[in-house]
Amino acid sequence: MDIKLSKPFAANSAVDEYDVKQIKKALNRLGYYQPFEKVGITGIPDTAVFDALKAFQKDQGLTPTGTAKPDDETVKKLSAAMRHKSSGKYIWRTVGYSKVRTSHAKLNGTLRDFSDSPDPGDDYNCRCWADPIKDKQKYSAHKEKTGLNQIIISSPQQSSYKWNGVNFVEHFYKGKGRAVSLSEIGLLSDVISHARSIIFKRVEKQIEKKVKTIGNGIFTDSFSRSYNFGSVSFSLGNSTVKGHIQGNVRKLGKALSVEAQVEYLFFDQFTDPVSIRQYLTGTSLTNKVDSYTEMGGTAYDIVGRWLTKVTGTVEVAR
Numbered sequence: 001m002d003i004k005l006s007k008p009f010a011a012n013s014a015v016d017e018y019d020v021k022q023i024k025k026a027l028n029r030l031g032y033y034q035p036f037e038k039v040g041i042t043g044i045p046d047t048a049v050f051d052a053l054k055a056f057q058k059d060q061g062l063t064p065t066g067t068a069k070p071d072d073e074t075v076k077k078l079s080a081a082m083r084h085k086s087s088g089k090y091i092w093r094t095v096g097y098s099k100v101r102t103s104h105a106k107l108n109g110t111l112r113d114f115s116d117s118p119d120p121g122d123d124y125n126c127r128c129w130a131d132p133i134k135d136k137q138k139y140s141a142h143k144e145k146t147g148l149n150q151i152i153i154s155s156p157q158q159s160s161y162k163w164n165g166v167n168f169v170e171h172f173y174k175g176k177g178r179a180v181s182l183s184e185i186g187l188l189s190d191v192i193s194h195a196r197s198i199i200f201k202r203v204e205k206q207i208e209k210k211v212k213t214i215g216n217g218i219f220t221d222s223f224s225r226s227y228n229f230g231s232v233s234f235s236l237g238n239s240t241v242k243g244h245i246q247g248n249v250r251k252l253g254k255a256l257s258v259e260a261q262v263e264y265l266f267f268d269q270f271t272d273p274v275s276i277r278q279y280l281t282g283t284s285l286t287n288k289v290d291s292y293t294e295m296g297g298t299a300y301d302i303v304g305r306w307l308t309k310v311t312g313t314v315e316v317a318r
């Protein structure tokens with residue numbers, strides 16, 4: 001199977017569902033990705049698929065970015081690896097709910113060879129996957145069977161225009177202190193992407209700790225901390241990210257099954273156009289910024305919000 005991406009594949013961009021399925025299927029075959037059992041292979045860009053892609057890239061001597069573009073080296077190497085992987089045993093897995101087509105339900109749990117036909121995940125809506133019986137330790141390092149998985153569930157909609165330094169300064173002088181949202185200034189997905197790399201794991205750890213204490217039932221928790229988002233935009237400095245966690249944990253044998261929703265609230269304030277002027281000195285934008293600075297400015301808030309869903313299992317503390 002050759003992989004044909006229709007869009008860039010990255011955690012912070014609006015990815016194509018079918019692209020996600022192709023990459024998941026390939027990484028599943030190659031032993032890097034195991035889907036969450038209850039949902040199987042879906043077009044949802046969960047954290048595990050990006051982690052799995054990084055691991056694959058590392059093994060292939062590529063920079064482990066966890067991202068890919070149509071026909072780039074990563075896609076070529078994935079396609080090549082899939083062509084070589086023509087034999088080997090696996091167990092056919094289905095998500096085990098009533099929508100699974102009968103022919104696939106019959107295959108559930110059977111031992112198959114990768115060269116056999118049909119192939120799980122070939123049909124457009126099929127969520128079945130292969131559970132390879134070789135390379136067990138290879139994918140146990142990237143397992144999703146225990147551990148938490150976090151995906152964005154709020155709308156990623158935002159303005160297609162990203163604010164630059166001039167826009168931030170202009171609003172300081174003309175906006176009369178009106179707060180702006182990250183989605184209106186086109187920076188929501190960049191902020192989420194940065195948050196994914198610096199905050200998500202911490203929140204998952206917090207949830208893990210919490211559910212181990214609770215053991216069973218409904219739980220809530222919260223956090224608040226400042227983080228530097230300067231790499232997203234130099235107009236953002238130390239921003240505060242607060243969060244509310246609401247979830248429920250059930251004991252399932254030796255594990256705890258977790259389902260939680262996290263609301264992230266981002267807050268920053270724009271107070272200092274001087275630093276932006278310094279940043280823009282010598283560029284074609286300096287004059288534009290200077291034309292505003294005769295007026296009195298007002299500080300304003302920059303706010304943002306997104307929701308994630310955290311699911312998975314945590315081993316019971318011993």
Ligand SMILES: [Zn+2]
Binds near residue numbers: 101121126127
């Ligand atoms: Zn199926």
